[in-house]
Amino acid sequence: PEGVTKTTGFCSHRRSSQGPDVAYRVSKDAQLSAPTKQLYQGDAFPEDFSILATVKPKKGSQSFLLSVYNEQGIQQLGLEVGRSPVFLYEDHTGKPSPEDYPLFRGVHLADGKWHRVAISVHKQTITLILDCKKKTTQRLLRDPHPIIDTKGIIVFGTRILDEEVFEGDIQQLMIVADHRAAYDYCEHYSPDCEVSVPDQPQNQDPNRSNTLQRLLGDPKVFPGQREFMIPPESFESAFRSPSSGDLLKRCPN
Structure with a gap:
């Protein structure tokens, strides 16, 4: 689509x-x-999960990499990239309140360098693991059994009506229905350059090449785990859905 090239x-x-x-x-x-x-095909959004991303935002930028909205257009989840990024999360009860959103002070994701960002959401805590080393844990004051609506839309690179948009490079973006996946990100999903990409359940299809690019493939379901991945075709051709037209019209041009 317009505005997206391979690099x-x-x-x-x-x-x-x-x-x-x-x-x-x-x-x-x-x-x-x-x-x-269309992107997360599970029956329900997982209570505990990991968000995994390999990104290089434009230096000095501040934007949301991923935004999840419910059917009424209320943002339920958002991952910001930039300086001291915030993690936006709002369950079906409206918890936590905006002043209690986890804020990762001292973290700078838009310094012009590649970063491997792994976020683990488990019960009432959220842990950010940056570049396989730095770990920061914050409280996530949500309901004990939170519900995230999957009847809305996912927006990449911004929030509805936001002026700030993501600019930069992205290699991988996944949501895994296992809070432990974040701790294995640099081993099982995005290893160091001198390491071959390991075989994984979503990589064992003989029709899939063993490269990180193929980890951006279609959602695969296997025992005990579900994953959401930004598929290559979403970058190769912009997709829209008539059923979510009202929300999409509100996205910035």
């Missing part, structure tokens, strides 16, 4: 691969959104 990813050369990792360069002209159920 070199996190590794310019990776062991046992024939070339560099592949990423997508996203400009402010890009508009990507889809019904949540």
Whole structure:
């Protein structure tokens, strides 16, 4: 779609691969959104989960990488990238309140460098693991049994009516229905450049090449785990859904 091109990813050369990792360069002209159920096909959004991303935001930028809205257009989840990013989360009871959103002070994701960002949401805590090393844990004051509506839409790179939009490079973006996945991100999902990409359940299909780019493939369901991944076709061709037209009309041009 407009505003999206392929570029070199996190590794310019990776062991046992024939070339560099592949990423997508996203400009402010890009508009990507889809019904949540089209991307996350589980019966319900998981209570505990991980968000995994390999990104290089434009230096000095501040924007939301991912926003999840319910059927009424209320934002339920949002991952900000920039300086001291906030994690927006609002369950079916309206918890936590905006003043209690987790804020990761001292973290800078828009310094012009690649970052591997792994977020673990477990019960009433959220842990950010940055570049496989730095761990920061905050309280997430949500309902003991929170519900996230999957009848709305997911917007990539901004929030509805926001002027700030994501600009930069992105190689991987996943939501995994396991809060422990964040702790294994650099081992099982986005390893160092001198390490081959390990075999994984979503990688064992013989029709899938063993590269990080293929981890951006269609959602796969296997025992004990569900994943949401931004699929390549969402970058190759912008998608829209008539059923979510009212919400999509509110997205910034």
